[in-house]
Amino acid sequence: MCLITAFTLIILGVLLYTAFKLGIINRILYKVDQNTTQHGGELVAKTLKAHNVDFIFTLSGGHISPILCASENEGIRIVDVRHEVNAVFAADAVARLSGKIGVAAVTAGPGLTNTITAVKNAQMAESPILLIGGAAANLLKGRGALQDIDQMSLFKSICKHTASIRYIRDIPITLKKAMHIAQSGTPGPVFVEFPIDSLYPFHLVKREIGIKDDSKSLVQRLISLYLNNYLYSLFAGAFVEHDFNPLKPLIPQANTNEIQKAAELLSKAKKPVILIGSQATLPPTPAGDLIESLQQLNVPCFLGGMARGMLGRNSPIQFRHCRKDALKEADVVILAGTVCDFRLGYGKVLSRKSKIISVNRDKKQLTKNSDIYWKPTLAIQADPSSFVVELAKALKGFSGSQDWIEQLRAKDDAKEDANKKKALESTEIHLNPMKVLQTLDKILPDNAILVADGGDFVATAAYLMRPPAFGSWLDPGAFGTLGVGGGFALGAKLVRPESEVWIIYGDGSCGYSIAEIDTFTRHELPILSIVGNDAGWTQIARDQVVFFGSTVACELAFTDYDKVAEGFGGKGIRLDRSNDENIEEILQKAREEYAKGKSVLINCLIGKTNFREGSISV
16 A cells, blocks of 8 residues: 555655646646737846846847837846847946946847957956856757857856756746846856747747648647647746845955954054955945955055055055055055965065965955965955944054154155156157046046056056046956957946046057047947057067067057047047157147047057056967
């Protein structure tokens, strides 16, 4: 009897599991309205709207049309670009500047493969973005459908989370989970794949599946039964009432004991230094709270990545040069979101005599290369900006040494003076790039945003220019990606329409995204660009010529980028030695054209200097 009962239970279990996998249970639980015009794209739009998404960046494709049309109906602005990679770069910029998730939607196959560089860049820059991708219908995957590839495998290694929609009813919760993961812990990109039949209305999907209601043969009837079951399972429960509300991101915080230990170390320091990295600019801590805390501590700060400009142009505690010298002398170093990768010589620039407090959301980045060149005295896996705010609260009345600040200021000022003198030197041909950049820095308004996209010219700008405020500097980050200019500028202008957005291009990197001037024009989003045109990949040639005596693959032409810009609807201006005495006047002229609503590109022909000699680019 027991054996019969057990056997019966096993059979029932198998039947229930089969019914569940085939969607039969959901067909019983949920009634499908065959006449509804609702579709999955509407669920995507409602979920994004509930998450305060203001923009979707895209390049159109039939796989994603329902998402774009429904999102527009929800009041989300759709911004179409000229290359999918720039859709993701734009979403990245939105995430960095708004504190919200950035969203890009692209079509299947090549639409998605075109985004891979930008997605990887977002991963390494710790930017929370949602990439939505079209896909072949689940029914047709692996059967030779248009643009059908294994997209999930492509994105798994470069995203925090990947998911593919199987049933339309799962769209809201899948998107909510993905966006929650993107913004929690160490932020990063997530990818959600939408098979085309999960987005279109019932009657269109039924037509495309090709179900025959008048099947005569047994085989045809079985096929129709299978297809009908697939269709009804796909739509079962799709348009019941859903919860679209966001899930609160989980952010690691330092505990009281960790704050106290850090406070004890800093309170005894004679020559402390704080290195602020991009991660310290992430929400939830308001930028004003972080700035106020740093000013209260009165400890010398070096700012990197997105933190550039945080303390304004002329903060008494911010230093821009001689970082290596400061770190050699420092007795306490706080790495607030700064990582010991190539940018810090893998930790070699840190003195073994220094007590090092490392604070990072990411466990791997927290102690990167500590097994070789450095050791943290205190490693705290937590949000860096919240940590600094709590540290300042624990050290009420503490203020860093003014003598130490003055010592570093003298070195910083001496370097500034040397740079100004070098900017006055004549180059063999065309203009001195240092003079051009120093002049540009002089005329920038306080609301300017600088987008860095290039090699030698941009690296020079990073040394010389002073971003005016929090969020006024956008560079690719640790991946060192060329081509971010057009996308970053687009996202920045949308988030801060009142800001004067400048792309600082190298002539090599300019070629990647100059076509986005067409996007700026169509969407009435004026952008200013300056191209440091020295007819070459100079950052590479600088060392290649010394090591191997050849400029192979490093030479370009003095291309008329100003004319290219005009072809895309912008205003082009040429700046060269013939107007050396009028650089400021010409830059102001560009700003005047911009004020009229025109995107302007200045094609600035520059010569070569030895300012960055020895800066190897590997």
